[in-house]
Amino acid sequence: MNELPQQVQNMLAQLQQLQQQLQSVVSQKMQVEAMKKEAEDSLEEVRNAGDDAPLYKATGSVLVKVEKSRLVEELEEKKATYEVRLNALTKQEGKLRERLTEMQNKIQSMLSPQAG
Amino acid sequence: MNELPQQVQNMLAQLQQLQQQLQSVVSQKMQVEAMKKEAEDSLEEVRNAGDDAPLYKATGSVLVKVEKSRLVEELEEKKATYEVRLNALTKQEGKLRERLTEMQNKIQSMLSPQAG
């Protein structure tokens, strides 16, 4: 079997790097989605609680009693932060997928008979 | 040593796939069993609590005070959901074990002298 031309080898290396970047972005997205889901679940639970129901918030190994209004505010802010990060990661994912497709097309055209 | 016939090689590949599926189902079962056990322990603890004993429920890093009756209901629902999932996984496990035994018998009969 003939060795691949140097140019194709370089492109395959770039392809692999793009795939690793994509994998990392996808796994970050899953983590942020899980944290957003948790914030949303907490938010729902807090909203369903009676207005005078005692509410606590855990920070490290400490529990502090908090006002419902303040807790709702904090959780909404948390949720918004996760949404911003999710949007950024989704954009990154899209760009990486585009570049991957381009790279795959280039490699295929270089390996096709016309290019041989 | 002679190489195995292609048909046997294919069956060995299928056997390996079935074993991996079985392993995944068994490990899912163990996870669901652990979550069911946790729900049962919580349920017992809540039932043993006095009817007016303060009870809290953790969602993410938030603790919300809940009524005993509502908490019992939620935990029973949780437990029931885990039981449904456990039953489904146990059925899947049984079918996979059957198919594994069949596959092993087929391979053995193909490798036995009469089949050689």
Add this chain to the structure above:
Amino acid sequence: MNELPQQVQNMLAQLQQLQQQLQSVVSQKMQVEAMKKEAEDSLEEVRNAGDDAPLYKATGSVLVKVEKSRLVEELEEKKATYEVRLNALTKQEGKLRERLTEMQNKIQSMLSPQAG
């Protein structure tokens, strides 16, 4: 280099198995010690609390208010259970270390010139 006699090879295999068993027992001991330490820390914290200080106990994601006396009792029972398990594991560890030393001595004497 000469191959080791079959008997020595068997003993080396047994030696390796003993070492793995020892490793597993030692790591179980460390886990139980950590859980015992946690029970002791909780116990100290609960004892230092005022007799009418509110105390809660976590089971899964549920927090139940408990009486100081009952909590102390439960934690002492927990601690005692861990101590029983620790003693059993320490005995197992001792026996495994003895058998390992014996096995190492046997192998050494078989590999020594007088035995060659």
Add this chain to the structure above:
Amino acid sequence: MNELPQQVQNMLAQLQQLQQQLQSVVSQKMQVEAMKKEAEDSLEEVRNAGDDAPLYKATGSVLVKVEKSRLVEELEEKKATYEVRLNALTKQEGKLRERLTEMQNKIQSMLSPQAG
């Protein structure tokens, strides 16, 4: 290719050992930094709480109600302990980095043409 002189091989082994020690110190530093950050976050949360806001402290699976002043004291002590450990680890890191640079320089000078 010529084999490396024994002395250089020894130094490369030492270099590798230094790199592993450095890695271990750096990862310990990251852990202690995370715990210090958590203590600081808890401290801020507790300080922001009203003077009569109920505060709880988790030890194992037990929650004990604590006075604000005592909790602040405990968290400040925790934070100070982490700072002491961080300083010690930072010093260790600095010394290891120095020794690594020295070792790298020695190896380079031994492999340079003048030394050949």
